[in-house]
Amino acid sequence: xxxxxxxxxxxxxxxxxxxxxxxxxxxxxxxxxxxxxxxxxxxxxxxxxxxxxxxxxxxxxxxxxxxxxxxxxxxxxxxxxxxxxxxxxxxxxxxxxxxxxxxxxxxxxxxxxxxxxxxxxxxxxxxxxxxxxxxxxxxxxxxxxxxxxxxxxxxxxxxxxxxxxxxxxxxxxxxxxxxxxxxxxxxxxxxxxxxxxxxxxxxxxxxxxxxxxxxxxxxxxxxxxxxxxxxxxxxxxxxxxxxxxxxxxxxxxxxxxxxxxxxxxxxxxxxxxxxxxxxxxxxxxxxxxxxxxxxxxxxxxxxxxxxxxxxxxxxxxxxxxxxxxxxxxxxxxx
Numbered sequence: 001x002x003x004x005x006x007x008x009x010x011x012x013x014x015x016x017x018x019x020x021x022x023x024x025x026x027x028x029x030x031x032x033x034x035x036x037x038x039x040x041x042x043x044x045x046x047x048x049x050x051x052x053x054x055x056x057x058x059x060x061x062x063x064x065x066x067x068x069x070x071x072x073x074x075x076x077x078x079x080x081x082x083x084x085x086x087x088x089x090x091x092x093x094x095x096x097x098x099x100x101x102x103x104x105x106x107x108x109x110x111x112x113x114x115x116x117x118x119x120x121x122x123x124x125x126x127x128x129x130x131x132x133x134x135x136x137x138x139x140x141x142x143x144x145x146x147x148x149x150x151x152x153x154x155x156x157x158x159x160x161x162x163x164x165x166x167x168x169x170x171x172x173x174x175x176x177x178x179x180x181x182x183x184x185x186x187x188x189x190x191x192x193x194x195x196x197x198x199x200x201x202x203x204x205x206x207x208x209x210x211x212x213x214x215x216x217x218x219x220x221x222x223x224x225x226x227x228x229x230x231x232x233x234x235x236x237x238x239x240x241x242x243x244x245x246x247x248x249x250x251x252x253x254x255x256x257x258x259x260x261x262x263x264x265x266x267x268x269x270x271x272x273x274x275x276x277x278x279x280x281x282x283x284x285x286x287x288x289x290x291x292x293x294x295x296x297x298x299x300x301x302x303x304x305x306x307x308x309x310x311x312x313x314x315x316x317x318x319x320x321x322x323x324x325x326x327x328x329x330x331x332x333x334x
Contacts, residue, residue: 054276056133058326061276066325072252079270080199081240083121086112088243096243097204099260100224105205111212118212119238125274134158136275139175140264140282141166144333145294150281151176153331157279161199161271163263164188167295175282175294183241183267186210187225191232198233201241201266211238241266245273253318258311265315268328278328284316287334 053059063070078085088096088108097105137157139145141164154160154176162168163183168175182192183199186207192198202208206223211231213220215238218229249261249269261269264283271278285291291312323330 052130053128054132054134055130056135056276059276060272060278060327061128066327068321069325069327073272074248074252075273077242077245077248078123078126079242079245079273080124081112081242082123083112083116084123085242085244092244092247095247100203102204102206106209108205111205111208115208115212115240118215119235119240124239128276132276134275135277135279136161136271137176137279137281138264138268138271138283139163139166140267140280141293141295142282142284142286142333143290143292143294143296144284144286145171145174145282146286146334148174148281148331148333150174150331150333153279154178154281159271159275161267163267165190165293165295171294181239181270183263183270185263186214186223186227188263189214189228189231192234194234195237196234197237197239198231199239199241199267199270201246201263202243203260208240211240241270245269254311254314257314259309262310262312262315265310265319268319272322272327279331280319280323280328281331282333283319283330284332 053061061073061075063073086109093108135157136159137154138161139154151173155178159180160176160178161181161183162179165188166175166179166182168177168179179192179196181197181199182190183201184190185201185203200207200211202211204223206220210220210223210227214228214231215233215235221227221229246260246266249266250256253269254261254265268278268280268283282294319328320330322328
């Protein structure tokens with residue numbers, strides 16, 4: 001076949017393809033020109049026309065992309081307790097009371113009623129929508145934060161969740177200065193400023209009585225250890241971690257490893273349920289394999305890993321798996 005004829009055939013074929021493709025685009029654009037123009041031509045934003053669960057580039061709550069996550073994630077169990085969801089099943093109540101062996105607890109329903117006369121009875125953070133992109137930083141206490149220079153990145157998040165002691169003064173460059181939610185239990189309690197939400201993890205009915213007392217009369221000074229009789233905190237911003245959610249985290253996410261989850265892991269799952277994007281800082285060992293708090297010297301390594309009640313290795317592996325599946329962003333520091 002002559003070369004000129006071959007070239008004519010190729011040219012005709014290419015022209016036919018171009019006309020066919022252009023006709024398809026014209027037809028598609030005619031139906032919805034703005035959709036084609038923005039979403040397919042310019043790609044101005046990954047989610048500009050997203051009909052997903054949130055307005056972030058990737059939403060944690062999207063289930064179809066990962067069966068492992070979908071099997072565990074249950075959005076119907078709200079992390080925070082209100083009057084409405086405070087009733088505990090017999091199984092949950094027995095499990096929860098067993099955590100710290102409270103043998104003669106006060107009447108739970110009566111304590112809850114008294115509690116919500118002191119703190120607000122509000123349903124919060126149930127506002128997920130295609131318009132919301134709530135970014136959250138969960139800041140652990142690992143020594144790997146030393147020299148990390150993550151402070152600015154942490155402070156740029158909408159919610160910043162810290163736990164237990166977590167000092168920021170003198171460590172701002174590495175850990176940031178802002179805190180929106182501070183997670184604690186009675187034995188780890190510290191004073192807070194007026195704009196930070198205190199998130200109490202109760203292990204027993206007495207812990208609920210303690211927060212009532214600590215915000216009012218100051219009569220409770222001992223749980224199984226001496227505790228602060230009064231606490232500086234805005235009582236209008238006190239939140240209670242739900243025992244039902246507590247048990248769900250233990251069973252669904254940790255497969256019942258350890259006696260109960262650590263404060264860090266409970267804080268992480270709180271964020272997974274109330275945030276759209278989660279960044280995690282200060283979890284795990286430092287670059288030398290040492291486990292210590294960022295405000296401690298290295299000779300105290302291991303002090304918070306081997307508590308006898310948490311399976312730290314299992315928790316950390318689940319955290320890494322969440323990162324591998326792009327559900328959270330993990331910043332490992334130094």
